[in-house]
Amino acid sequence: MNSYIDYIEDTLQDIRDDGTLYRYKRQVLDQMSERAAEVTHAGLRDEKVLTDLIISEFPNLKDGFEKFCAEDRKEKHKKLVNKVMLFGTPALAILFLVLYLAVSFLTDAWSRTWLIFADGFLCWAVFLLGVGVARVTQMRRIFHPIARVLLALAVMCVDTAIFLIVLMFTGFSQAWVIFPAGVVGILLADAVYAHVTHQKLRIINYLVYIPVAAPMLYVVLGGLRVIPWDPGWIIILLGVAIDVILLIATMVNNSKYKYKPEVEQAWNEN
């Protein structure tokens, strides 16, 4: 035991102790003692060999300490977010209620003030979904589809919140375009997610999303009268054209990485 303590103390002697160091030292010592007990149980009788073996399993305590600190910070941050999520929901409900009643009594606009509740909770849902996306993304790739679904839900919440505000405050008759725009937003967000997280075969996503997003964009721009319905439909053809160009560009790029063994050709010639 003393050999392990000496090793830990010697290796970490030049690191400033801020309380975290003690916890790290204690953790390492516990792990070393546990491993020593396991190896002793296996039948190792030579104390010197046991000590050397266990120490060799903990070769870089300084790096380990840095990781421990990073993990510690991450854990603290996670705890904070968990607290915010746990206590935030009832606190927000009370806050929204107070706000709703205060604004409603002051302005007497009862027909609109319910938006404080609706949009407030939609924004809260976006925050919770965002936390979900971030946490699931840190998990193994097999779980990433869940993050992508959560991301789509978050975009949908933002979309609905915007729709409610526009409808209630402007009475804009073309407010419905916000929904097809939301679909474009979902596809765009997913494409960005796939790119940022380096999803394999993400090109397939892009190739599917572009021809789906193009008609939606056509409806949005047409509905807003940014472009005329005719010949605005060209956007759909443009989407298909972009898809084809992307496909060809990908194939050309991939062909650069296609290996053609020269020996095989030489063999065939023989």
Added chain:
Amino acid sequence: MERKLNAELWDKMHYLFRDFNDRMVHVELHYDFEIDIEALKTVLICFFEKAPVLHSSFKDNHVSPYWIVKPYTIEDVLTVAYPDDLEKAVDDFLTQYIPPDSDLQMKVAVFFKDGTSTLCVVENHMCMDGGDFKYFMKALCENYNAYVEKGISPIELREGTRSYEAVYEDFSKTEQRMARNLYKNVCAKDEHKFPLTPDSIRDRSFIAKRKISAETFDKIRAAGKKHGATVNDMLLTAYFYSLYELAGYDPSDSVTISCAIDLRRHIKDVSDEGLTNHTAFMQCNIPERGRDIFETLQYAVQSSQKFKHDKFMGLYGLPLLKLGYSILPHAASEEIIKIGYSNPLLAMSNIGILESDKLALQGHEPTDGFMTGAVKYKPYALLSVTSLRKELTISMCVRGNDEDRAIVERFFDLMEKSIGLLIGE
């Protein structure tokens, strides 16, 4: 807390091979002195701790399999005995089967007789291949010597990743991308079989081996040099030529033998790699037997040359396997891979030289020994080749009966005859 290890691609592949072989790799080394058992125990414990996969149990999880590190005692690993019938004791030990879900994946035995020791080791191929097993044995001897002679703790065993992806690391970015795009289904399509008897419930595992003298080995090398062939090419030729005669194939038939290749050739420095599998197969094919054995040799050389000049030798098919295991849960992946994969009916593994100086214990070089691959289930056959003290050992591990043993012995006779023809005897 339960320690888990990732089941790597080759672990899963070798697990899939359970229908074709028993996945055990064997080594037998004879020494003319009595090994210090306490020292050996110490070295083995240290090595098992350095390579925890050796005391882990494979969990065939339907979604994603993994290893669970298990507690053990050295008495479970090491058997020490003083048998009356050494040959039988060695044979019984070497032909044992270690199930992948058992707590230990390697068993060691030392048999003492008349002042000599026989060191036998059996391990699960899922943990490491012949290449790393050879390294393991050399490290075992080196650490044992350092411990016994100088009191140095026996902890010098490579540790690190067991991932198959290590084979890509020394390529440039462009080469890596090329290699990772080699989606090719590398399968042996040949239907020619080793002429063993039909399967029977009474079949038992056995290891048949034949020694080829140092003098003949020298002649093989010299004759190979003369014909522009390696020892591997010469042995492969003898294998082909003997098979035509043994199995009575039509001389105009094209036959394929899969030869094991060590993918570590793509890794510049293996010192930070863990014990694992890095073995693939190349399909050596001859279009016909040829008029004489030298024409067979010419075909064999041409076939192996084709692979040797390929920058990505042995890397074809890896991305496809990776894809197969990535996109679906393990249980489904296995079924899909089984559809596309066909195990070679005829195979050869040249494990290479067992360096006697590096396998010496306390200054005693092994007097005899060999290493061999898994026990194949009929109709699959694998010829293993190792050399020790310039003597070649060809061996075949078969689950069969006495008739099969006689067939294998006849095959060895033919191999010797073919080698004789090649070296001009």
